[in-house]
Amino acid sequence: MAGIKDVARQAGVSVGTVSNVINRPEAVLPDTRARVLAAIDELGYVRSESARQLRAGRSRIMALLVLDMGNPFFVDIARGAERAARDAGLGVMVCNSGQSQEEESEYLGLFAEQRVCGVLVTPADATGKNLEAFARHRIPYVLVDRVAASTENCAVSVDDVRGGMLAVGHLVSAGRTSVAYVSGPGDLHQIRDRREGALAALAEAGLGPEALVEIPSDRLDVAAGRDAGARLLGLVPRPTAVFCANDLLALGVLQALYAAGVRVPQDVAIVGYDDIEFAAAAAVPLTSVRQPAVVMGRMAAELLLEEADDENGGHQHRSVVLQPELVVRASSAAPR
Amino acid sequence: MAGIKDVARQAGVSVGTVSNVINRPEAVLPDTRARVLAAIDELGYVRSESARQLRAGRSRIMALLVLDMGNPFFVDIARGAERAARDAGLGVMVCNSGQSQEEESEYLGLFAEQRVCGVLVTPADATGKNLEAFARHRIPYVLVDRVAASTENCAVSVDDVRGGMLAVGHLVSAGRTSVAYVSGPGDLHQIRDRREGALAALAEAGLGPEALVEIPSDRLDVAAGRDAGARLLGLVPRPTAVFCANDLLALGVLQALYAAGVRVPQDVAIVGYDDIEFAAAAAVPLTSVRQPAVVMGRMAAELLLEEADDENGGHQHRSVVLQPELVVRASSAAPR
DNA sequence: CCACCGGAATGAATTGTTTCAATACGCTCG
DNA sequence: CGAGCGTATTGAAACAATTCATTCCGGTGG
The missing domain is CATH 3.40.50.2300 (Response regulator)
Known part of the structure; x- marks a missing residue:
């Protein structure tokens, strides 16, 4: 599979320039840019997300761990979260704990390995042990359909x-x-x-x-x-x-x-x-x-994004409670 | 976040040894192993999936692109695929094209960037243009709920x-x-x-x-x-x-x-x-x-795995047609 | 004519892992 | 006592991108 080096060679420029064409096109002279774009097209080059992630330290994916995807209620939550994530240019990885603490723990481990930028979770583990262990990774997470047990994270729930x-x-x-x-x-x-x-x-x-x-x-x-x-x-x-x-x-x-x-x-x-x-x-x-499932999913994702994007510690954890009808x-x- | 180097330093061994402890524990002396495991635990080390992927060239994730996750039929397909993927130690990324060719194309691009090990797709694009373009990346894919248009790929469908x-x-x-x-x-x-x-x-x-x-x-x-x-x-x-x-x-x-x-x-x-x-x-x-939605999801995933694991070109593309009732x-x- | 300046392009360093050839070490046998 | 052997460990290369200090170059001003 063609890499950035192949594109650089083909276009007769350096890898740095190719990277600039992709990420800051305005910093490259129009004709150089055109040459690079032509090479990209010719070689069918697609940048490797893993390499970017490796450098960035975290992925551009948000995880959503729900109790049961067979329940349309959770599908609606996923819909809301997906929309918010997409608006921010992120992908969502939806997973099912099936109310099992073991599966929950397994998935949280997977999320840590993937260095997801954050996790939305409907906890299956009432003791909170799984999430307590997860907190160690310093990956932000938001509780969904559950009030926050501590002031350590955000939460969105319905009364x-x-x-x-x-x-x-x-x-x-x-x-x-x-x-x-x-x-x-x-x-x-x-x-x-x-x-x-x-x-x-x-x-x-x-x-x-x-x-x-x-x-x-x-x-x-x-x-x-x-x-x-x-x-x-x-x-x-x-x-x-x-x-x-x-x-x-x-x-x-x-x-x-x-x-x-x-x-x-x-x-x-x-x-x-x-x-x-x-x-x-x-x-x-x-x-x-x-x-209000869709709203709940969207709000949870927005809270998570706010926390994940927060560089200077300005984020205040919040627990939002919505009303049923x-x-x-x-x-x-x-x-x- | 602690990396393999930190673990190596803490345990007083080389990075190669740490890698061996994780991937081939039997190749490491028990007491060295114990020391490394202790260091891993102490530092809360979690290996970076992006770094592994980068080296491996592809991720351990299978993509599933369906027409509508709000339809329980597709949820069942996802369930079947998920089970098969899990049996093989893979994750599944479920996405919604919402019957939109643009979204489908966008997602396929995402999958290429992610270097997923394969794609299960219920095509939204009847012309097959999207998939034709995708085939370029040489990532295996299986058509779900659709007969194969060519002999270039596998498919599972219902009559x-x-x-x-x-x-x-x-x-x-x-x-x-x-x-x-x-x-x-x-x-x-x-x-x-x-x-x-x-x-x-x-x-x-x-x-x-x-x-x-x-x-x-x-x-x-x-x-x-x-x-x-x-x-x-x-x-x-x-x-x-x-x-x-x-x-x-x-x-x-x-x-x-x-x-x-x-x-x-x-x-x-x-x-x-x-x-x-x-x-x-x-x-x-x-x-x-x-x-038979669950069966269809499972079979599709199994065909995909067979194709993805195939090193020596022994894979024969197949088009499976199941019967409705x-x-x-x-x-x-x-x-x- | 030389120094300076700014924009464009470069290329090396960095990221965290895996892999593998090389090495080190202890043991046995001649 | 040294050669040979097998096992455990090491260290460096490779993966594909981003970033940033550096270089290059044409033009301008002193």
């Missing part, structure tokens, strides 16, 4: 406690007095905060914590939702409403209930979380708590 | 003509004699092949090409489906069945029909394409043509 309150408050005010909470891995903050919000909403309505029946789940996908739905059917007495930790679970629960002939929302109301595009198209359109659809209409 | 036949054959045999085809960008092969299959199925049933009413669409997402649904409603006479080029369109059409009070499948039957997870959870569960659900039940 999950409030989201839980919106969801369950809505169910309670529609006359449902016993609510199942289809949760997920207990070490995820989002899951715990949404439960807390749910309990707060019940308390506000004068209901005790026993009014919330938790149906745990180790994954957060449609199949897990079907399992949860099956377990819900076995509960006696059966709750009259279900709040699901995300829309994938909600779609799965809906399928299970539908298959068992339980009517939604007459017999059981369902509220999901995220308001993914498919929530509105479900068998019974899903009521859901909408999160309840979108009411058929799945949670009042009974009767 | 779209047969998929179209399955879909429309099913509709016709259920008594529908006039079918709308909600298509997409006309320069996509998939779209054309599916139409061809649809026409073949009609012909087989003794119906002419006028039985297929095309509703063109420039995008392939849910919103475009809603637009198409609205246009379908305006057709006189209104077709009694719709075949959509993918499930996102089908979900959008379903929403539009539902909002207008048109009954599915009584008034209009719908068949989608891809059988994404959300098809089964739709307002009316969608009949769809299932594609019709999954019948409520959206296409017979009328009455």
